[in-house]
Amino acid sequence: MRRLAPYQSGLWLAEYGDIRCQLCRIYRSTLQSQLPQNHSSAIPPNNHSFFTNLRQHINNRFDSGLLCSHCHHSIIWLPKTFEVDIAAGTVLSIQAATYYDYPIRQAIRAFKHHEDMTKLPLLLHVLRQLPRPHGCHQDNSVIVAMPTTNQRLVKRGFDPVSILAAQLSKHWQIPLWYGVERIDNTVSQQGLTRAERLSNLNNAFVLTETPPVKRLLLFDDVATTGASLQALGRALYQPATNTASASSLPTNRYHLSAYALAHGSQYR
Ligand SMILES: [Zn+2]
Missing domain, CATH: 3.40.50 (Rossmann fold)
Structure with missing residues (x-):
């Protein structure tokens, strides 16, 4: 049995609970700041439950960076x-x-x-x-x-x-x-x-x-x-x-x- 569970919860928080850059802790991470524009046009009104929005949010976060673009480009x-x-x-x-x-x-x-x-x-x-x-x-x-x-x-x-x-x-x-x-x-x-x-x-x-x-x-x-x-x-x-x-x-x-x-x- 591999010990993975304790780390998963921390990552879950970093992925979905914390939208700040994981390096400078100041700016929002790369694609997170773009989410409102992307989503407001993609999601028709009255047709999406909280869970649908959450799922889309999660899918975006999976593809997005955990760093702000400044920190990402400094590496x-x-x-x-x-x-x-x-x-x-x-x-x-x-x-x-x-x-x-x-x-x-x-x-x-x-x-x-x-x-x-x-x-x-x-x-x-x-x-x-x-x-x-x-x-x-x-x-x-x-x-x-x-x-x-x-x-x-x-x-x-x-x-x-x-x-x-x-x-x-x-x-x-x-x-x-x-x-x-x-x-x-x-x-x-x-x-x-x-x-x-x-x-x-x-x-x-x-x-x-x-x-x-x-x-x-x-x-x-x-x-x-x-x-x-x-x-x-x-x-x-x-x-x-x-x-x-x-x-x-x-x-x-x-x-x-x-x-x-x-x-x-x-x-x-
Ligand atoms: Zn940063």
């Missing part, structure tokens, strides 16, 4: 992906929504390390800037959240990446899949060089079941060198099986792409 949104190798001649493209800089960096840290749920609406806004993968839907794709280890889960008491991934799943209407486990005896990636990260991550992921579809959308909160997503991608791209012969390998291969809230460049 650098990343149009480009970066790539890491997952097999000979095969790369994994990683799409991050923005850089791991102010104000996203502070929000992610507060959420991850201090379980600060007030930052979740801002992070949700960032998630929604990720382009929905072309051609992916609930029947041909799953989202694979970067698994945490039991040790980290016990230490933190919650799994921030799975909470964010659940929001992405809801936004894209693509189910989550939990068929990968992360082995406990790897040390934290923080402060390691790229080479150290990669060797630390080798064999860190184990498939506990076969993916139900061919398109796997990997998700992590922050991708710096991309080493964690690369290791997860390698584990999924060519899953170790006892019986696989060279000729049967291609049928085990999946179409992978990766997504992150933020790209933490080492050089910034």
Whole structure:
């Protein structure tokens, strides 16, 4: 059973109860201020109950931003992906929504390390800037959240990446899949060089079941060198099986792409 319920209520309030920008807290969030004009022309008089209006309001809020337009445009949104190798001649493209800089960096840290749920609406806004993968839907794709280890889960008491991934799943209407486990005896990636990260991550992921579809959308909160997503991608791209012969390998291969809230460049 995943712990999601306590966060849902906070998000519900941010979505529908609080119309201020989730960053500056001064201005109204992006499309909210446009709602009266849009709605007064779209809704004929005497033909709509309170609930119809509410439903339209909610639908609009789902599509709208949670930031005011000033704050939205003050953040650098990343149009480009970066790539890491997952097999000979095969790369994994990683799409991050923005850089791991102010104000996203502070929000992610507060959420991850201090379980600060007030930052979740801002992070949700960032998630929604990720382009929905072309051609992916609930029947041909799953989202694979970067698994945490039991040790980290016990230490933190919650799994921030799975909470964010659940929001992405809801936004894209693509189910989550939990068929990968992360082995406990790897040390934290923080402060390691790229080479150290990669060797630390080798064999860190184990498939506990076969993916139900061919398109796997990997998700992590922050991708710096991309080493964690690369290791997860390698584990999924060519899953170790006892019986696989060279000729049967291609049928085990999946179409992978990766997504992150933020790209933490080492050089910034
Ligand atoms: Zn603002």
